[in-house]
Amino acid sequence: MEEDSLKKDKLIIAKxxxxxxxxxxxxxxxxxxxxxxxxKFSGAEIVTVAVRRVNILNKNKPxxxxxxxxxxxxxxxxxxxxxxxxxxxxxxxxxxxxxxxxLVKLEVLGDKTNLFPDMIETLKTTEVLANEGFRVMxxxxxxxxxxxxxxxxxxDAIMPLAAPIGSGLGILNKINIQIIRKQTKLPVxxxxxxxxxxxxxxAMELGCDGVLVNTAIAKAKKPFEMALAFKNAVVAGxxxxxxxxxxxxxxxxxxxxTEGII
Amino acid sequence: xxKIKIKVNGKFKTVLNNSKLSDLLKNLKIPIKKVAIELNxxxxxxxxxxxxxxxxxxxxEIVHFIGGG
Numbered sequence: 001m002e003e004d005s006l007k008k009d010k011l012i013i014a015k016x017x018x019x020x021x022x023x024x025x026x027x028x029x030x031x032x033x034x035x036x037x038x039x040k041f042s043g044a045e046i047v048t049v050a051v052r053r054v055n056i057l058n059k060n061k062p063x064x065x066x067x068x069x070x071x072x073x074x075x076x077x078x079x080x081x082x083x084x085x086x087x088x089x090x091x092x093x094x095x096x097x098x099x100x101x102x103l104v105k106l107e108v109l110g111d112k113t114n115l116f117p118d119m120i121e122t123l124k125t126t127e128v129l130a131n132e133g134f135r136v137m138x139x140x141x142x143x144x145x146x147x148x149x150x151x152x153x154x155x156d157a158i159m160p161l162a163a164p165i166g167s168g169l170g171i172l173n174k175i176n177i178q179i180i181r182k183q184t185k186l187p188v189x190x191x192x193x194x195x196x197x198x199x200x201x202x203a204m205e206l207g208c209d210g211v212l213v214n215t216a217i218a219k220a221k222k223p224f225e226m227a228l229a230f231k232n233a234v235v236a237g238x239x240x241x242x243x244x245x246x247x248x249x250x251x252x253x254x255x256x257x258t259e260g261i262i
Numbered sequence: 263x264x265k266i267k268i269k270v271n272g273k274f275k276t277v278l279n280n281s282k283l284s285d286l287l288k289n290l291k292i293p294i295k296k297v298a299i300e301l302n303x304x305x306x307x308x309x310x311x312x313x314x315x316x317x318x319x320x321x322x323e324i325v326h327f328i329g330g331g
Contacts (some may be wrong), residue, residue: 025329025330025331026328026329026331027330027331028329028331029329029331032329033328048330048331049327049328049329049330050327050328050329050330050331051298051325051326051327051328052325052326052327052330053271053272053323053324053325054271054290054292054297054324054325054326056270056271056273056290056292056324057273059290063293063296063326063327064313064326064327064328064329065326065327072297074315077327078330078331080331081329090303093305094298094300094305094323094325095298096298096328097298097308097328098296098297098298098301098325098327099295099296127320148311164331165331192331197290212331214331215331
């Protein structure tokens with residue numbers, strides 16, 4: 001990809017343009033300072049955040065907003081820990097109230113051990129949120145039919161899992177991801193389950209519009225270096241996808257001319 | 263003045279009857295711009311916390327953003 005076309009190649013979500021196709025989570029870091037530094041290394045412009053009770057006993061506890069400036073980095077409030085539509089709606093309405101956040105990440109989980117999404121609750125909630133003016137990025141199963149239903153329910157981005165949250169297994173069903181990508185006009189962001197930078201490259205080479213990574217960076221032995229690795233991996237994957245790969249053949253095809261061999 | 267029990271973020275707290283929500287927030291040193299507040303499961307307009315008087319058994323939730331994936 002030439003430099004010019006790379007500059008024009010933006011991730012567009014709910015009409016907002018982003019240069020980086022890597023979204024990072026802000027959970028599981030040792031400290032907020034470490035989290036903020038990892039975000040810098042990752043180059044991410046969007047970060048997911050959770051909504052939780054303020055600690056009223058420790059009044060001097062540091063706040064996330066003191067480390068990550070919401071004017072510079074887009075906060076994407078999530079509904080992590082919600083297992084039904086009612087809790088998810090409550091969480092995101094509160095998130096909006098904190099400071100006008102309309103772009104949100106919806107995840108309604110169905111099982112506490114495998115953390116797979118409850119797609120029936122997720123669908124229902126997407127529709128309500130879209131009607132309330134939210135711009136909803138939806139965590140979902142790698143199920144093409146459900147992804148289509150989400151699109152019809154007013155989602156702004158489809159975020160299929162690569163593998164269970166925090167599992168580090170990488171993309172388990174490449175075919176489904178490709179089908180989801182092919183059938184929708186919405187951005188497709190791989191969310192959850194990536195383990196290493198090459199997983200992100202594969203996601204981008206499958207045609208995905210972005211990836212969301214938390215655990216693989218936060219829990220790496222060297223989070224800053226891993227954040228940089230993911231940044232580069234996403235760029236490499238995107239460039240590779242846009243450059244048009246060669247077709248696969250069963251047999252070999254020599255790279256050097258066969259004519260003029262001595 | 264009569265004292266009442268309310269719940270703030272799941273913890274019991276004793277305040278003066280009819281005291282203002284804004285006083286409670288000040289007391290707890292809550293950075294108002296960085297939180298959202300629910301009173302008995304209903305989101306309240308933070309700017310109006312001055313006009314809200316606390317009553318017995320009120321349940322208040324004060325939330326903010328923390329790290330999450």
